[in-house]
Amino acid sequence: xxxxxxxxxxxxxIWHDLDSxxxxxxxxxxxxxxxxxxxxxxxxxxxxxxxxxxxIAARLTALFDLETxxxxxxxxxxxxxxxxxxxxVSRVSx
Amino acid sequence: MGGMHQILLKIGPAAFRIASAWRQPLEQLEALYKxxxxxxxxxxxxxxxxxxxxxxxxxxRPSVHIGGDFWLPDAAPLPLTQGxxxxxxxxxxxxxxxxxxxxLLHASSVEKEGKALIMTGLSGxxxxxxxxxxxxxxxxxxxxxxxxxxxxxxxxxxFPRLISLKNKAxxxxxxxxxxxxxxxxxxxxxxxxxxxxxPPKEAIARMDETARPALLLFPRFGHAPELRDMGQAEIFVRxxxxxxxxxxxxxxxxxxxxxxxxxxxxxAMDYQSVEQAEALIDRxxxxxP
Amino acid sequence: MMxxxxxxxxxxxxxxxxxxxxxxxxxxxxxxxRAESLIGSLAHRLEKVTMPDRVRAVLQDAIxxxxxxxxxxxxxxxxxxxxxxxxxxxxxxxxxxxxxxxxMSAGVGRSIGDLDIMVAxxxxxxxxxxxxxxxxxWVKPDPYDDQYYRDHMHExxxxxxxxxxxxxxxxxxxxPLTAGPxxxxxxxxxxxxxxxxxxxxxxxxxxxxxxxxxxxxxxxLAGGLRNLWDINHLLRDFSAADEEFWTQLDSRAKVHGLGxxxxxxLRLAAAIYDAPVDPSLAGRPALTDxxxxxxxxxxxxxxxxxxxxxxxxxxxxxxxxxxxxLMLARHLWTKWRKGGKP
Numbered sequence: 001x002x003x004x005x006x007x008x009x010x011x012x013x014i015w016h017d018l019d020s021x022x023x024x025x026x027x028x029x030x031x032x033x034x035x036x037x038x039x040x041x042x043x044x045x046x047x048x049x050x051x052x053x054x055x056i057a058a059r060l061t062a063l064f065d066l067e068t069x070x071x072x073x074x075x076x077x078x079x080x081x082x083x084x085x086x087x088x089v090s091r092v093s094x
Numbered sequence: 095m096g097g098m099h100q101i102l103l104k105i106g107p108a109a110f111r112i113a114s115a116w117r118q119p120l121e122q123l124e125a126l127y128k129x130x131x132x133x134x135x136x137x138x139x140x141x142x143x144x145x146x147x148x149x150x151x152x153x154x155r156p157s158v159h160i161g162g163d164f165w166l167p168d169a170a171p172l173p174l175t176q177g178x179x180x181x182x183x184x185x186x187x188x189x190x191x192x193x194x195x196x197x198l199l200h201a202s203s204v205e206k207e208g209k210a211l212i213m214t215g216l217s218g219x220x221x222x223x224x225x226x227x228x229x230x231x232x233x234x235x236x237x238x239x240x241x242x243x244x245x246x247x248x249x250x251x252x253f254p255r256l257i258s259l260k261n262k263a264x265x266x267x268x269x270x271x272x273x274x275x276x277x278x279x280x281x282x283x284x285x286x287x288x289x290x291x292x293p294p295k296e297a298i299a300r301m302d303e304t305a306r307p308a309l310l311l312f313p314r315f316g317h318a319p320e321l322r323d324m325g326q327a328e329i330f331v332r333x334x335x336x337x338x339x340x341x342x343x344x345x346x347x348x349x350x351x352x353x354x355x356x357x358x359x360x361x362a363m364d365y366q367s368v369e370q371a372e373a374l375i376d377r378x379x380x381x382x383p
Numbered sequence: 384m385m386x387x388x389x390x391x392x393x394x395x396x397x398x399x400x401x402x403x404x405x406x407x408x409x410x411x412x413x414x415x416x417r418a419e420s421l422i423g424s425l426a427h428r429l430e431k432v433t434m435p436d437r438v439r440a441v442l443q444d445a446i447x448x449x450x451x452x453x454x455x456x457x458x459x460x461x462x463x464x465x466x467x468x469x470x471x472x473x474x475x476x477x478x479x480x481x482x483x484x485x486x487m488s489a490g491v492g493r494s495i496g497d498l499d500i501m502v503a504x505x506x507x508x509x510x511x512x513x514x515x516x517x518x519x520x521w522v523k524p525d526p527y528d529d530q531y532y533r534d535h536m537h538e539x540x541x542x543x544x545x546x547x548x549x550x551x552x553x554x555x556x557x558x559p560l561t562a563g564p565x566x567x568x569x570x571x572x573x574x575x576x577x578x579x580x581x582x583x584x585x586x587x588x589x590x591x592x593x594x595x596x597x598x599x600x601x602x603x604l605a606g607g608l609r610n611l612w613d614i615n616h617l618l619r620d621f622s623a624a625d626e627e628f629w630t631q632l633d634s635r636a637k638v639h640g641l642g643x644x645x646x647x648x649l650r651l652a653a654a655i656y657d658a659p660v661d662p663s664l665a666g667r668p669a670l671t672d673x674x675x676x677x678x679x680x681x682x683x684x685x686x687x688x689x690x691x692x693x694x695x696x697x698x699x700x701x702x703x704x705x706x707x708x709l710m711l712a713r714h715l716w717t718k719w720r721k722g723g724k725p
Contacts, residue, residue: 014348018325018327020326020327021327021691023348023352025345030341030344030345030455030458031338032334034327065509076656080289084465085517085518098685109437111410111414113685134437135405135435135437136405136406136433137409137410137437138406139437139440141410141413141685141686143685162686163413163414163417163418164417192444192448194447194448195440195444210519342451344454
């Protein structure tokens, strides 16, 4: 799949670490999200550049210990769909 | 359209105009709030309106509709005998919907040694009663309905309205506080039997003195006494549920609440009597840095 | 004790007029402004006027509250746009959301409620399906109301978003279909102006006429002072930007059958807010103009609606405007049978 995704600009996001979850205040919407791993990491590795799900999965695998046998790309796609509903990630055309 | 009577009240940082089609609730309010300062220059932040639910319910089976600058549709009316409660609910409504100068937490608060103890929880958790009790036992009462968290300093500002006692708590407090500080008995209100208690004179005199929040408790009445740690995520979620204006305050609200969760030690506290609660609180308080 | 809303319109028209107010008069003014949903607009109008700190604090709060409303409204429009990404037709923003999205003076300090959008009637099934798919739900599941809405009203039954708890109203024209004047929805969509983000707003003349239709047809002039304040801003901005504006307004009014309403609204906006109006469009003052003004100003210093008799006359009239008498009887009878209030 060559569909690329882009995360909301860094300036739109304010992060706060709680013990088991990350809080994310999204400025354009005024909504506070509570995100569990690996979602904050996904947004972080997207780093404002358009990436495919495979590229995101590869970056995640490089940075974090992921369970073997788990298809990181499937997880990433599922999370990206959720993030798109929330308006935190968008599809990039072309 | 009938005439309206009115009084002005100042409680902590907020001032109210209470307008009413009937004199009686205002006379009751005036008597109970007699030691409170008047709003300066007659400037207020909100108007509460107590009006007949229908024009013909002004004199016959008088029924009070709670309204004001901020209002909710389908608000249930109260009988005139509970007009005092209607006025208090009206003030709560204005604060909940309109106050922006602090983050509001649905919590009671008391102060000792410049530090504030905040107690939050659902109706029936006992936060009002505990604050009333502690206020008679060496603590300074700061509020029983709303704790006001400053957006820039993180301190708690007093908002000491009449303490709202329900059901069994009424008898218990009547053992501790003199009769002349109690409002009228109101039976069978939507929240049970209610009686209001005027805060101690000291609480009123010092209503402009803030305090640093030092301990947050989630009390739960009716369980064997115990203190439990709580995860930050749970605390944060429960506090957003306990806040009427977290969303309305946007980024400032986010910063104020996250700082609060980061800095204030928090416990869940189960108890079966006020004495047990006081013992648990004293123990925790003595262990604070 | 202020007896009507004149001090509010005076303050909006002439900010310096508030300098003489004392504490209890400010309290009255604030209650009236809040009741008329004009506190945000008032706060912005009075930004440069000296006033006591306590009043400034109240008005600052209003500005803060309306800034949040603006932010939420724009986000809601954004969410709707994303949900409708596969819908090829125009999505036209309406009312307050349109004013803020297009950065208009009418949007400054404006209170905004639900998101209102307009799409072509033939696009409704696709739009409805896409919104339901993206997390919106029906508010009222009653089949009679639903049928009535779909057959006769100018919008889909109301939808609310499951998680954000915000309502969206999807219109396909600007007045109920069973009412007298028949606006030309196709013309509105054709002339709609594209914003940078790909959403649309109505053309200037249509925007004014929509607000006017709303003023007269949507109720007993409830919220009329705010409506006219919007119209005042629109007229000022559009007439200053384009000398053809009045001509366009005239011809669009004929297209939508709103000539009489336009004339009355212009007279009222001029009378209440000194709005600039083209005298040939405004026409001669009518005897009933003063009745309208009385109704619009019927708010006392406690924020209560006054002048009950005038109100009642307007309420009955507005029901008649929305539905022909036979339909009204049937509609009310069915509602009565089901135990609802008319």
